[in-house]
Amino acid sequence: MITREDVAKLAGVSPATVSNVINNSKFVSPDLIEKVERAIKDLNYFPNRAARALASHRTEQVGILVPSLTNPYHGSVAEGMEEVARKNGYIVSLITAEGPADRYISHIIERQMDGIFLTDFGFRFTKEQFEHMRNHGVRFVVGEGSSYAMETCSTIPCSRISVNYTRVMTELFTYLKKLGHRRVAFLSGNPTEIREARKDEYVRCIQELGFEYDKSLLIPGSSPFTTLSEDGYRDTKKFLQKKHKFSVLFALNDLMAIGAMKAIREEGLRIPDDISVVGCDNLYLSETTCPPLTTIHIPKREIGRLAMELLLEIIRGEDYRKVELFPSLVVRQSVIPLQ
Amino acid sequence: MITREDVAKLAGVSPATVSNVINNSKFVSPDLIEKVERAIKDLNYFPNRAARALASHRTEQVGILVPSLTNPYHGSVAEGMEEVARKNGYIVSLITAEGPADRYISHIIERQMDGIFLTDFGFRFTKEQFEHMRNHGVRFVVGEGSSYAMETCSTIPCSRISVNYTRVMTELFTYLKKLGHRRVAFLSGNPTEIREARKDEYVRCIQELGFEYDKSLLIPGSSPFTTLSEDGYRDTKKFLQKKHKFSVLFALNDLMAIGAMKAIREEGLRIPDDISVVGCDNLYLSETTCPPLTTIHIPKREIGRLAMELLLEIIRGEDYRKVELFPSLVVRQSVIPLQ
């Protein structure tokens, strides 16, 4: 293994100078820089991150905590994060939320991660667990649904990316109302933060904009609690058998909407003639459903990029801050006027 | 920060004994073990991985190299890997293949990753790049399409997970033939290994099983080269305008099949009445398309798990080996007899 020492020897300088060149942490004269860089290239030298981490207490490694990568939503977020991380010499490690939280918390602490991005996750940690990680130097950025996430632990500093649904949901429901719809069912999936944020807005719109408020139209999730197309299918199937009256199905996300569409068709109903369907996320897949899905666009990759940028900021010691995003409505063909 | 020293002091033993207990690398008397474990708990001690990595030259960190996480195929693979990694104290870091290969190679080397899993990736590295990583202690497991991947660098030791399509493709084409089909188009996507493996089998089946061999039915990919639903849509759209005669469209993967279905419908053709469609991967989404997609099942999560297990084996110094998987045909409703 080639070390800094080897480089120093070849360049005829001290190891410290090599460090200074690599990190440009101090002024080094141009010709020494040149010599050192020459030597680095000639020897094909790569600094050892473990050693650097040990000495500096920064690992330049962050984590992304996701419920599942099977949903392309999180895949896009992860990609965005990785893009910015890579450009800044950071690496992002994957932590999926299976099993008890303490398991991955110890992972995060042992690896001395500089920070983590929690997407749709806050509920799962207690205040003590947050404090624990924080005491070990872990910084937090909390994603969509964060307003709920940190409620119980508002003393934990974190940067937040929140998605404000108020505007877009008002737009959606105004649109539905204009088309004559009054009874909108909500396919709610599992109890996570994102669900809560979207559900609250659904309830608000129903009540404020003159829809019929009927609790039986709020379709609960069922175990195992995930939010994939199979869940949308299963929950909708069960719901349809109860013969509730409704003309629009608003799904927690596109994946569930896709599953719901299958269930609706299987019951002999037509989309959108009998039931209009609306999703949320705007996965590229939602363009290709049949009919193409009317949905709410969430800038997924941007959320990932932004998360990493916020992480870099707070790691550098800058202030925590909150960024609010406003999604937009994407009108396709899965909604038509009430027949 | 709590260190091994603190634990040693509290337990009344030497730091070395603490190490021996943690790694059970040597025999330690039961009562000392007990004392040490007590102290670890009381102090809430977490061993520092960076220090351990520096001293032991093992980071217990592996990478997964993926073209994109937007395809749930790779998401599932990554999840499977992470599952096994977590259980073994390993962590998996994300490396997406954007930009020049040297960029992420230096990442891999600096981080001293113990190994990496390459999915659909071999083409992108030169023999020199492989050697380079190998010299730095990086081990390789190569995924689907590997038979092509390592062709140019057969001297690089690696474990392989290969998917043998011969049996299932014969089954598929026999099925298609029985239904009266003779002209099958192949939506091939971008030139990666997986594409080559699947394409070769397509060509073999066409020629051996009595289909009409017409090169114009081999639909090439177009730039930018990805294999998502939008690519399937775009390439199929273009293809349909040429008015070639065919009755079945076989897509490189389910995502492209979904995009193709949209293009087909937009041209006023019905699925499966006018055109039958077959996918590959068996994403959960393929159940919910309209009509449900006939496809080839690839055990994605298992591939991820297996990859991590192979990685652990070779990191432990065990022999490299090759595992072959045999996918199965999933018959749904997107294929019907030739009308």
Added chain:
DNA sequence: GTGAAAGCGCTAACAA
């Protein structure tokens, strides 16, 4: 069985 001590390759404070 247990412990002492010499690194692992780097950062960062301080000297020169």
Added chain:
DNA sequence: TTGTTAGCGCTTTCAC
């Protein structure tokens, strides 16, 4: 501006 040096927290060899 450059170099010296003392750790960072652990593994591992070798005495005891």
